[in-house]
Amino acid sequence: MRITVDAERCVGSGMCVLTVGEVFDQCQDDGKVIVLRPEPPAETQDAVREAVDLCPAAAIALSADRRP
């Protein structure tokens, strides 16, 4: 699983941080989403999917891992 975010869309609700704080944070300066773990550990992936669903601005996207 690979996470990409669109900071332009982000409205800073903090739902991703609330849902899975080990993967997402908010920038101190502008409050927008920061991805701490773009390839989140397996045990967080259900919560990451929930964060994607909860994001009010649809600013988080998931893609499959690119394998060499």
Added chain:
Amino acid sequence: MGESLYAVTTMPTARQPGCPFDPPAELTDARRHGPISRYTFPGGRPGWLITGYDLVRSVLAEPRFSSRKELMRHPTIDYGDIEIPPAPPGEFLLMDEPQHSRYRKPLISKFTVRRMRLLTERVERITADHLDAMEEAGPPADLVTAFAKPIPAIMICELLGVPYQDRGSFQEQVDSFMNGETSDEDLIAAYTATQDYLAGLVAAKRANPTDDVLSDLTDSDLTDEELKGIALILLAAGLDTTANMLALGTFALLRNPEQLAALRADPALADGAVEELLRYLSVAKTFMRTALEDVELGGQTIKAGSPVILSYHTANRDPERFADPHVLDLRRRDGGHLAFGHGIHQCLGQQLARVEMRVAFPALVDRFPTLRLAVPPEGVALRPETADIYGVKSLPVTWDA
């Protein structure tokens, strides 16, 4: 199909007697017929009522549904064809992009999860102080004035930089905007007084910046007029919503003693309990949108210009989304309630509200193990369904001293 679509003829003004926590039966009935109903607005304008969870969420995420004040039509009062002015500068709840972002953007770093969590100790202190005062005064008490109102009020005022001594009069004015029972004349007087007060406050912050959100914002390209509008909606949102959640939430817990006992026994339940109370009570219960163009929604065509009523509290009781939706179950793990909305307007202060409630509910039930209503449940005075924010007017409680 369109022929058989359910129509709601009048918007309910009251809940069923004995069901203070449930949406009016007319709305739950509408949801039973389907997630979208026809509703004719006063003056004969055709519109829509959305009660289904998925459809409410999709409207909120859809930029073709506008929040602009000048496009809104009142769902129950016929104002004729009068021209509605656009939202005043800074009041971004009633704006679309790009105006909305101009105001929301500089605010989001002030309300992050991290920043709000740093306020936990302060909330704990304020909560403990108010519980001490209740204990010292002894039973009975009105939980609204002793507990539910002051905690969020102190927090939002400190955050924004409203001096402590101004809080009381300010809170009364904001209460009159939200309680659904203020005459138009009094409403205008309260609004004017608030505007004047905030104009003075903005000028004071510009002259002597202090360590608060409003002072920070004076260091931007926002005008005084815009700052006044921002301050108004932040204060109004911060004062009335959480206060009503705390009081109505306590009422709901007292009416569900096994749930109250579970929360008291297990502090780890607090976070989930707050989410469930938000879903179950949804005090900010109704919002409006207007279609900017023809939009297909739930098998219907919403014509450009049509007003749409979004019933959050009914959507949060949607049986297709939440099992046994009318049951308060603090152990529920569904998530995704719409109590703070969805889309670009989702509540900016929601993480502050969470911190306040996660501290306040457990502290209250912990401090008073014998807390109970001091009046019969049907004697608790409720706000009318026409209020913007639902809740109790007062909550007489008592305990074994």
